[in-house]
Amino acid sequence: MILALLRRDLARFFPFTGSGAALPVVFFVAVAMLFPFAVGPDANLMAKTGGGVVWIAALLAAILPLEKLVARDIELGFFDQLRLRGLAEEAMMAVRLLAHWLSFGPPLLLATFPAAALLKIEGETFRLLLAGLLAGTPGLAAIGLMIAALTASLRAGAALSGLLLIPLALPILIFGAGALARQDAASLGFVGAISLALVAITPFAAGAAIRAAREG
Amino acid sequence: MQASAPSLTADNLACRRGERLLFRRLSFRLGAGEARHVMGANGAGKTTLIRAVAGLTTPYAGTVTRDGALALLDERTGLDPDLPLGRALAFWAGIDRVGGLALESCCDRLGLGNLLDVPVRYLSTGQKKRAALARVLGQGAKVWLLDEPLSGLDTASQSLVSALVREHCGGGGIALIASHQPLDVPGMTSFAIEDFAPAEAEEKEQA
Numbered sequence: 223m224i225l226a227l228l229r230r231d232l233a234r235f236f237p238f239t240g241s242g243a244a245l246p247v248v249f250f251v252a253v254a255m256l257f258p259f260a261v262g263p264d265a266n267l268m269a270k271t272g273g274g275v276v277w278i279a280a281l282l283a284a285i286l287p288l289e290k291l292v293a294r295d296i297e298l299g300f301f302d303q304l305r306l307r308g309l310a311e312e313a314m315m316a317v318r319l320l321a322h323w324l325s326f327g328p329p330l331l332l333a334t335f336p337a338a339a340l341l342k343i344e345g346e347t348f349r350l351l352l353a354g355l356l357a358g359t360p361g362l363a364a365i366g367l368m369i370a371a372l373t374a375s376l377r378a379g380a381a382l383s384g385l386l387l388i389p390l391a392l393p394i395l396i397f398g399a400g401a402l403a404r405q406d407a408a409s410l411g412f413v414g415a416i417s418l419a420l421v422a423i424t425p426f427a428a429g430a431a432i433r434a435a436r437e438g
Numbered sequence: 439m440q441a442s443a444p445s446l447t448a449d450n451l452a453c454r455r456g457e458r459l460l461f462r463r464l465s466f467r468l469g470a471g472e473a474r475h476v477m478g479a480n481g482a483g484k485t486t487l488i489r490a491v492a493g494l495t496t497p498y499a500g501t502v503t504r505d506g507a508l509a510l511l512d513e514r515t516g517l518d519p520d521l522p523l524g525r526a527l528a529f530w531a532g533i534d535r536v537g538g539l540a541l542e543s544c545c546d547r548l549g550l551g552n553l554l555d556v557p558v559r560y561l562s563t564g565q566k567k568r569a570a571l572a573r574v575l576g577q578g579a580k581v582w583l584l585d586e587p588l589s590g591l592d593t594a595s596q597s598l599v600s601a602l603v604r605e606h607c608g609g610g611g612i613a614l615i616a617s618h619q620p621l622d623v624p625g626m627t628s629f630a631i632e633d634f635a636p637a638e639a640e641e642k643e644q645a
Contacts, residue, residue: 226532234518299514302494306508307533436494 223309224317231321235287246283247329253279254337265342272341273351273402279337280330280355281391284362288387289380291322291370292432301432311429319367319424327359347402354398354410361417364424365390371428375435443470444506444580444612446491451500453486460486461634462499470580473603473613473623478631484616485512487631488585491614506580506612511587515570517558523569524554527576536576544576548598563590575602582606582613588621597622 257275258268295301304314334355338348369386373379397412445468452462460483468474478484490497492510517526524545531541545551548568553561561569567590574582582603588596600622603613607623615621 223533226529230518230529234520297514298519299512299516302492302510302512302514303516303530304533305494306492306510436489437496 223307224313227304227309227314227317228321231318232324235291235321235325244329246286246326247333249286250279250283250330251333251337253282254340257341268342269344269347272338272343273347274399275341276334276337276343276351277354277358277395277399277402280359281362281388281395283330284326284359284366284391285384285387287322287326288366288370288383291318291367292428293370293374293379296374296432296435302436311432312425315367315371315428315432316425318428319364319421322367323360323363326363327356330359331355346405350401350405350407350410353407354401354413357410357414357417358394358398359417361394361413361420362391364417364420368420368424368427368431371431371435374431375438442505443610445469445503446505446581446612446614447503448491449501449503451487451490451502452498453483453490453495454498455483455486459498459636461631462636464500464631464634466629468612468614470610470612471607473607473615473626475621475623475626475628476614476616476631477618477628478616479618482631482635484631485585488512488583488614488616492583504581507577508581508583509574509577509579510583510585511570511574512585513589515558515566516573517566517569519559520557522555522557523550523561526558527554527569527572530573531576534577536578541572541576544572547575547602548572549595564592564595567591568595571599571602580611582611582615584613584615584617586617587615588617588619 254276257272261267261271301311301314305311331352334352338344338351343351365387369383369390373383373386376382393416394413397409397416401407401409401413447467449465451464453460464487466474476484476487486495488510489495491502492508493502493504516530517523518529521529527541527545531538545554548571550565550568550572553565558566558569567587571587574584584603587599591599596619603615603621603623606613
């Protein structure tokens with residue numbers, strides 16, 4: 223049942239097969255492309271600030287898919303039907319988290335290659351950026367899913383989720399982008415730790431939110 | 439799936455919507471082959487009852503005991519709107535471990551045979567209802583919870599629903615049906631949910 227659910231969720235959210243799911247990646251590359259136009263093609267300036275821009279783009283790209291992550295399946299009665307078949311909400315959300323990350327993390331990492339080229343990020347900085355995004359995107363996906371589940375039953379949920387994600391994602395951004403400024407891989411450990419903690423609590427928080435939305 | 443006979447028991451059930459008590463002291467017991475029709479006006483609490491019996495919400499008071507797999511039909515289809523009907527149904531068939539042939543015969547039974555390539559979101563209200571019925575039928579669960587199974591259906595499909603319920607109960611299944619329309623199922627008992635609504639004095643006491 224879990225595998226069938228994962229296949230379905232992936233088909234829903236994966237770029238180019240799901241509906242409009244490529245948008246976050248396109249958005250991510252677009253930001254990286256626009257930045258040199260806005261600040262001018264100074265290679266030094268770009269090498270210094272480019273990594274931070276990529277992180278901000280990644281964070282904002284994480285907001286885009288939130289709207290349809292949970293709310294549509296609640297409206298559809300999808301989670302109710304799974305519940306009747308004995309599947310716990312926590313398991314549904316764990317599967318959804320995995321599917322969400324797979325459809326958002328790896329494509330973003332791939333898109334980092336052209337983005338880094340546009341921003342003149344090279345060598346050690348590029349490696350730190352890639353490692354940081356690899357460690358940070360599961361955390362971003364977890365925050366996103368948690369917020370999407372919590373706001374699913376609210377009318378202005380979509381607008382609210384963007385506002386909620388930004389402060390919660392700050393620690394990941396600070397340590398992730400901070401590693402680039404100091405050229406120090408140690409703070410990526412913090413990014414990984416934050417991500418792990420978020421990934422661990424998200425299925426429970428989101429599952430409880432789904433149950434609470436039913437009672438409403 | 440349990441080998442024992444299915445049963446569905448509600449004991450002293452009370453449910454609220456928001457702050458308002460909808461019904462209380464509602465008890466019933468359904469054994470193999472029995473069907474019960476829950477009647478009531480819009481907003482009387484039929485859907486609330488079905489969802490509490492399904493275990494999706496926690497009742498305000500009382501207990502529900504379920505023995506046997508549950509299938510739920512309500513106003514939401516549970517089918518992906520972007521997928522063609524055939525693939526949307528195949529997803530649930532895979533979850534419920536129903537073979538392709540069984541699914542096909544369910545679709546034919548409900549007259550969906552020529553709609554399988556149509557995305558779910560293009561289906562009409564009645565067609566969506568029939569698609570959801572095909573999902574319930576394919577599930578093969580012993581206990582059916584049907585919330586307004588007749589709404590949006592034409593006369594032919596309505597009598598088809600009655601026939602399906604008759605067959606289901608004839609095969610030892612249980613059906614709890616919330617509807618304000620009559621169904622043609624011999625032996626089906628019914629109750630009105632308004633009979634369990636709290637008296638005004640009680641409601642004041644609640645507040």
